[in-house]
Amino acid sequence: MTHPATILIADDDRGIRTVLTQALNRAGYEVRTTGNAATLWRWVADGEGDLVITDVVMPDENGLDLIPRIKKIRPDLRIVAMSAQSTLLTAVKAAQRGAFEYLPKPFDLKDVVNVVGRALAAPKADPSFAVQSDGEEALPLIGRSSAMQEIYRVLARLMTTDLTVMITGESGTGKELVARALHDYGKRRNGPFVAINMAAIPRELIESELFGHEKGSFTGATSRLVGRFEQAEGGTLFLDEIGDMPPEAQTRLLRVLQEGEYTSVGGRVP
Missing domain, CATH: 3.40.50.2300 (Response regulator)
Incomplete structure (x- = not known):
C-alpha cells in the first residue's frame, strides 16, 4: 500500500x-x-x-x-x-x-x-x-x-532553462521588457542581448541578417557578414514582429529553432 x-x-x-x-x-x-x-x-x-x-x-x-x-x-x-x-x-x-x-x-x-x-x-x-x-x-x-x-511565475520557471520562448501580446504591452527580464535574470545574463525588428528588414535580406553570409555568396557580398544569431551567441536573441516575416523565412527559422543549428547564406557547414 x-x-x-x-x-x-x-x-x-x-x-x-x-x-x-x-x-x-x-x-x-x-x-x-x-x-x-x-x-x-x-x-x-x-x-x-x-x-x-x-x-x-x-x-x-x-x-x-x-x-x-x-x-x-x-x-x-x-x-x-x-x-x-x-x-x-x-x-x-x-x-x-x-x-x-x-x-x-x-x-x-x-x-x-x-x-x-x-x-x-x-x-x-x-x-x-x-x-x-x-x-x-x-x-x-x-x-x-x-x-x-x-x-512572474512563468518567467521564474523559464529563467532556469534554455528553451525558446514565444512572447505574445498587443503592441505596446511590454513584450521586449519580458524578453529583457528573461535575459537579465536568466542563465545567459552574462552574454549579449540582441534585439531585431523583423518588420524593418527587407524580405530579400532577412536570411542574411539573421544567419549572416559568406563573401561572394551573392552580388554585393564583398565580405563575410556576421548574422544576428552569431552575434547573440551565449546570450539572448529577441526577434520582434516575427509575424511580418515572409512564410519561407519563417519556415527556415522554425527549422533552425528545432534543430539548434544554422548555415550562413553561401555557407556549407552549419
Missing part, C-alpha cells in the same frame, strides 16, 4: 497554515506545519517530508536563505515558496535559489494543490543558478495584479 506524501509547511500566519492543511488533507496528503524556519529545518535535516511549502518572511530566518540550505542537504526535495512580496524579483530569487514554484499571496487553494501535484510528479532536475543582485531598482517589470503574478 502506497503511503500518502507528507507536506511540510512553514508560515508564521496560523490562518495560512490552517487553510493549507485543510486543502491538502482533502487532496489526500499528510501535512505537518510550523510557524518558524528552525523547526522546518530540523524536520528536513531528519529526512522528513516529501515536499516543503515555506513562506519567504518568517520571524527567525528568511525563507529565501533557507531554500539553498535545504537543497544542499536534500537536493531532490521539492520546495514551494510563497510570499506577500509579490514582485518579479521575489519570484526570480525563489527560482534561482532552488524553489520548484513561487506562489504569491493571496493564492487560490486549487492552485496550491495543483502545484503540489506537479512538484511531486516532476522529474529530478539540476539545482538552479545563484542570484547575483538584491536590488530592485533595475527591475524591468512591475505590477501586483493577478495577471502580472502569473507572468
